[in-house]
Amino acid sequence: MADAYPVAPKNLGNDNPETDGSTPIVNAPQPDTAVEAVLRVAVEAPLADTFDYLPPIDAPLARLRPGQRLLVPFGRGSRVGILMAIVDRSTHPADKLRRVERVLDAEPLLDEPDLKLLAWAATYYQQPIGEALFAAIPARLRDPEPLPVETAPGLQATASGRVLDLETLARAPKQRALLDALRSEPEGLTLDELTARLGDSRSAIRALRSKGWITDVQLARAADSVAETPPLAGPELHAEQEAAVEAVQAAFGTFGAFLLDGVTGSGKTEVYIRLIESVIAQGRQALVVVPEIGLTPQLRERFRTRLPGPIAVLHSALKAGERERNWLRAARGEADLILGTRSAVLAPIPRLGLIVVDEEHDDSLKQQDGLRYSGRDLAVRRAQLAGCPVVLGSATPSLETLHNARLGRYGRLRLTERAGGARPPTISILDIRNQPLRAGLSPVLREHMQAELAAGNQILLFLNRRGYAPVLSCHACGWVGECPHCDARLTLHLSERRLWCHHCGWSCLQPGRCPKCKSLELRMLGRGTERLEEELIELFPETRIARLDRDSTRRRGELGRVLDAVRKGETQILLGTQMLAKGHDFPGVTLVGILELDQSLYAGDFRAAERTAQLIVQVAGRAGRAERPGRVVLQTRHPEHPLLQSLLREGYSGFADAALRERAEAELPPYSHLALARAEAPDPEDALAFLRRARELGERLAGDSGAILLLGPIPAPMERRAGRHRAQLLIQCAERPRLQRFLTRWVSDVRTLSRRKGLRWSLDVDPRDLL
Numbered sequence: 001m002a003d004a005y006p007v008a009p010k011n012l013g014n015d016n017p018e019t020d021g022s023t024p025i026v027n028a029p030q031p032d033t034a035v036e037a038v039l040r041v042a043v044e045a046p047l048a049d050t051f052d053y054l055p056p057i058d059a060p061l062a063r064l065r066p067g068q069r070l071l072v073p074f075g076r077g078s079r080v081g082i083l084m085a086i087v088d089r090s091t092h093p094a095d096k097l098r099r100v101e102r103v104l105d106a107e108p109l110l111d112e113p114d115l116k117l118l119a120w121a122a123t124y125y126q127q128p129i130g131e132a133l134f135a136a137i138p139a140r141l142r143d144p145e146p147l148p149v150e151t152a153p154g155l156q157a158t159a160s161g162r163v164l165d166l167e168t169l170a171r172a173p174k175q176r177a178l179l180d181a182l183r184s185e186p187e188g189l190t191l192d193e194l195t196a197r198l199g200d201s202r203s204a205i206r207a208l209r210s211k212g213w214i215t216d217v218q219l220a221r222a223a224d225s226v227a228e229t230p231p232l233a234g235p236e237l238h239a240e241q242e243a244a245v246e247a248v249q250a251a252f253g254t255f256g257a258f259l260l261d262g263v264t265g266s267g268k269t270e271v272y273i274r275l276i277e278s279v280i281a282q283g284r285q286a287l288v289v290v291p292e293i294g295l296t297p298q299l300r301e302r303f304r305t306r307l308p309g310p311i312a313v314l315h316s317a318l319k320a321g322e323r324e325r326n327w328l329r330a331a332r333g334e335a336d337l338i339l340g341t342r343s344a345v346l347a348p349i350p351r352l353g354l355i356v357v358d359e360e361h362d363d364s365l366k367q368q369d370g371l372r373y374s375g376r377d378l379a380v381r382r383a384q385l386a387g388c389p390v391v392l393g394s395a396t397p398s399l400e401t402l403h404n405a406r407l408g409r410y411g412r413l414r415l416t417e418r419a420g421g422a423r424p425p426t427i428s429i430l431d432i433r434n435q436p437l438r439a440g441l442s443p444v445l446r447e448h449m450q451a452e453l454a455a456g457n458q459i460l461l462f463l464n465r466r467g468y469a470p471v472l473s474c475h476a477c478g479w480v481g482e483c484p485h486c487d488a489r490l491t492l493h494l495s496e497r498r499l500w501c502h503h504c505g506w507s508c509l510q511p512g513r514c515p516k517c518k519s520l521e522l523r524m525l526g527r528g529t530e531r532l533e534e535e536l537i538e539l540f541p542e543t544r545i546a547r548l549d550r551d552s553t554r555r556r557g558e559l560g561r562v563l564d565a566v567r568k569g570e571t572q573i574l575l576g577t578q579m580l581a582k583g584h585d586f587p588g589v590t591l592v593g594i595l596e597l598d599q600s601l602y603a604g605d606f607r608a609a610e611r612t613a614q615l616i617v618q619v620a621g622r623a624g625r626a627e628r629p630g631r632v633v634l635q636t637r638h639p640e641h642p643l644l645q646s647l648l649r650e651g652y653s654g655f656a657d658a659a660l661r662e663r664a665e666a667e668l669p670p671y672s673h674l675a676l677a678r679a680e681a682p683d684p685e686d687a688l689a690f691l692r693r694a695r696e697l698g699e700r701l702a703g704d705s706g707a708i709l710l711l712g713p714i715p716a717p718m719e720r721r722a723g724r725h726r727a728q729l730l731i732q733c734a735e736r737p738r739l740q741r742f743l744t745r746w747v748s749d750v751r752t753l754s755r756r757k758g759l760r761w762s763l764d765v766d767p768r769d770l771l
């Protein structure tokens with residue numbers, strides 16, 4: 001977990017507004033001072049405000065524009081800052097202002113609308129503006145380096161090559177074609193471009209080079225190798241898709257938010273593609289935000305083969321250089337489509353014309369440290385600022401988004417049927433109490449599996465727990481393997497012969513004897529995917545089985561290989577964790593078995609039911625996506641559970657209606673708004689004590705109108721994690737603006753509280769979970 005508010009170095013004048021002239025000025029109340037011009041600069045520092053500086057000596061004011069990076073003196077050194085505004089007076093005395101050292105970018109890195117969005121995000125999520133800005137740019141640009149200009153090796157015709165009579169090369173057609181191509185491009189062509197046009201021309205290049213007719217040059221790299229093959233045509237849209245596309249197209253050029261509420265396999269992605277095509281045709285860029293791009297290589301491929309223009313992919317698993325290149329392509333307007341995970345919503349996109357958020361219900365759209373933003377909510381805000389439509393798509397919309405749709409804030413577009421004539425899967429609940437289970441599978445599920453395998457169909461088995469066994473315990477003395485740093489049990493990973501903590505990453509060798517009583521009778525209790533795989537191989541010996549979880553796909557390329565094998569029909573049973581639920585399109589799968597969800601049915605978080613319902617529907621949605629119908633079997637020991645019953649009888653929308661009614665009664669989101677203050681410290685009492693003092697400050701601010709509720713502090717559900725003791729304080733309010741006003745004042749008060757050594761705290765506005 002990253003620090004939310006790392007302690008400011010002493011010389012920043014954080015706690016002490018009397019700066020000594022060697023430090024930048026914090027916006028503390030001081031007399032107004034008129035000077036030549038004052039630059040308001042955001043710096044990545046744990047303080048909420050911008051800093052005032054005088055313009056640099058050598059750069060004329062006319063060259064300065066908001067969004068440029070500046071090198072500024074800061075503390076005893078210098079830092080990169082971003083110019084936010086040029087104003088005519090500072091709230092600090094002129095003789096205390098220091099001068100900007102250098103202007104780093106000729107052109108602003110971030111445009112006015114980008115700055116507006118980021119400033120809004122900083123205010124809304126109660127983070128320093130500097131943190132928001134620097135979260136939006138590639139890591140290397142935090143250093144005082146110039147914008148990288150990307151070059152690639154290329155060739156150019158020389159002066160003699162340009163005037164040569166091409167007939168001289170009549171007997172060397174390849175050389176002739178090459179020279180001809182280069183003469184048509186005065187700056188030259190990159191080797192890649194030449195290969196794309198003429199195929200392998202290495203010997204022709206050598207020949208022309210030796211005659212002095214062409215020469216090597218470094219060229220600015222083309223935006224992206226544009227696909228050589230024309231984009232593939234898509235299927236003809238069905239009526240509901242057509243209606244959805246038209247509704248959004250009608251909003252092009254203005255803000256409009258839409259919920260695309262389409263059952264699994266209804267063709268939502270096809271709707272996105274048509275919208276992207278048409279927005280690109282208007283000369284604009286499209287942004288598509290997805291929860292986890294690494295898990296769905298297929299989706300990226302689909303966009304690539306269907307769209308004509310260059311695509312910039314943005315996600316954290318990319319190597320730094322590639323990420324930077326793609327970011328610049330987005331920022332310079334060179335990429336038509338920006339496809340990325342949540343942080344893509346912060347990237348500069350000058351010709352933005354459409355935003356799509358796919359799987360808008362997914363928790364991984366929420367950033368969990370630093371600027372704790374919701375990629376979905378920022379996407380809506382961004383569309384508002386950019387004046388373009390935003391489409392939030394899901395088969396299982398979040399209750400927040402459904403609520404907004406009901407209130408008429410979002411247009412609701414429905415796709416009620418599966419595309420291409422596929423039927424929805426039938427879901428049945430299987431009571432496994434008193435059932436003889438083998439490999440955790442009930443006899444009924446095993447029979448279904450045999451039948452499907454015999455018919456040549458594919459099966460998915462969902463078990464949301466990785467590793468071999470979640471518990472290693474001693475039969476003699478009752479010892480249980482627990483993490484020394486967390487309030488959690490260790491999971492046995494048999495293939496590695498190690499016990500792992502899934503919360504902090506600590507691990508140790510699997511003990512051969514009980515560490516406490518030295519008995520040899522250690523038992524592996526429970527079942528994770530690793531064990532299930534082993535048992536399935538025994539139970540279905542002639543069958544090709546593959547496993548999909550974080551452990552099995554750690555090696556590069558392995559995920560793609562597993563998914564390919566399923567799609568090609570080579571794998572007959574695919575088992576895995578919730579990675580299975582992530583929007584894969586496996587046309588051959590006819591049976592989905594959900595082995596165990598009972599724990600999540602009873603989890604403590606108020607969103608547990610919503611999350612479980614979404615998971616069930618998404619996993620179930622992998623079945624029967626083509627001609628053959630799909631069947632879903634859900635094993636449980638709680639068949640009477642109201643959530644399962646309502647899902648079964650009325651589907652997700654029936655469940656959502658009931659869940660919304662419950663939220664309204666309990667005054668929980670979306671009927672109220674939350675913020676969660678978390679604190680953690682090495683000493684058990686510190687975090688609670690700190691939040692108690694924070695609460696006192698909050699109570700003073702809140703007054704006794706009752707509009708702002710402070711609940712807690714309480715120890716976090718997992719009190720100790722990674723050796724730190726954690727506590728939390730919940731703030732609840734029915735009105736968002738009121739909560740915002742409160743939080744702004746409260747956060748600045750809490751920042752003045754003294755802290756015991758090692759104490760960290762953070763504020764999470766609109767938290768996704770209360771853990």
Ligand SMILES: Nc1ncnc2c1ncn2[C@@H]1O[C@H](COP(=O)(O)OP(=O)(O)OP(=O)(O)O)[C@@H](O)[C@H]1O
Nearest residue numbers: 235236237238264265266267268269270419420583
């Ligand atoms: N109009 C159409 N006619 C025929 N096939 C279609 C049509 N639209 C989509 N399909 C096909 O149906 C399948 C499901 O479509 P798509 O992946 O777009 O659905 P989705 O709603 O995004 O799915 P999910 O979110 O459940 O993963 C795909 O194989 C797609 O090619």
Ligand SMILES: [Zn+2]
Nearest residue numbers: 483486501504
């Ligand atoms: Zn641990």
